[in-house]
Amino acid sequence: MRAVAFDIGETLIRDDRYWASWADWLGVPRHTLAALVGAVTAQGRDNADAIRLLRPDIDLAAEYAAREAAGRGEHLDETDLYDDVRPTLAGLKEAGIRVIVAGNQTRRAGALLRGLNLPVDHLATSGEWGVAKPDLDFFARVLDAAGVAPHELLYVGDHPVNDLYPAAEAGLATAHLRRGPWGYLWADDAKVQKTADYTIDGLNELLAILTERDERVT
Known part of the structure; x- marks a missing residue:
């Protein structure tokens, strides 16, 4: 090889920082979003569907940009x-x-x-x-x-x-x-x-x- x-x-x-930051941005308990990520995983769905369950009308790209603009975007x-x-x-x-x-x-x-x-x-x-x-x-x-x-x-x-x-x-x-x-x-x-x-x-x-x-x- x-x-x-x-x-x-x-x-x-x-990925815990990633999902925790999304939960904080959406104003929901971190364990709620983590549990939903687990649920959509078990169903074989896209993990972003966990966020859509909380906010069905969300524009993920726009929300991502808003987080970055607010200084609360991706961090590693x-x-x-x-x-x-x-x-x-x-x-x-x-x-x-x-x-x-x-x-x-x-x-x-x-x-x-x-x-x-x-x-x-x-x-x-x-x-x-x-x-x-x-x-x-x-x-x-x-x-x-x-x-x-x-x-x-x-x-x-x-x-x-x-x-x-x-x-x-x-x-x-x-x-x-x-x-x-x-x-x-x-x-x-x-x-x-x-x-x-x-x-x-x-x-x-x-x-x-x-x-x-x-x-x-x-």
Whole structure:
């Protein structure tokens, strides 16, 4: 395996700040919005539907812009990263594996992530590319960034519909991460287990998995 590509939300960064900030902006208890995110997740719906349940008439793009203008928009710092992120990315790089970060986030999130100076070869968001998962064109962009053949790229993510299934359809190897609501909820699903080449509980498992795999191949 010559490259590993990572999803962003609930793979590299925690989403609790994101949802808490939306709850505060909408004036609802944080646990209310968190529970609704869980509910729409279980129903297989877009997580933004949690906000629409609270405000059916909301224009999300306009509301996002209003938050930014009020100085209450997106924010990311080191505390938003899961503890295993930096050591894993650095370990993969040291092993000569190309590291890509690509997920369904805004342009603003892309700029904030680059500000964290993660040890990666390429970082991009759907907002910057103009195409979002699960569109197969997104994974074509991931492959272009990696510069490898599909079977040489492992895509790591928590969301079956956005990460696992389309990545596998694009010919990539896949690792399903048991992290966050989507990762835990669907971990035991038969289709998820059949599709994923690997199921992991943390990113720190990746280097050993890839090393063992390469040893078997050689």
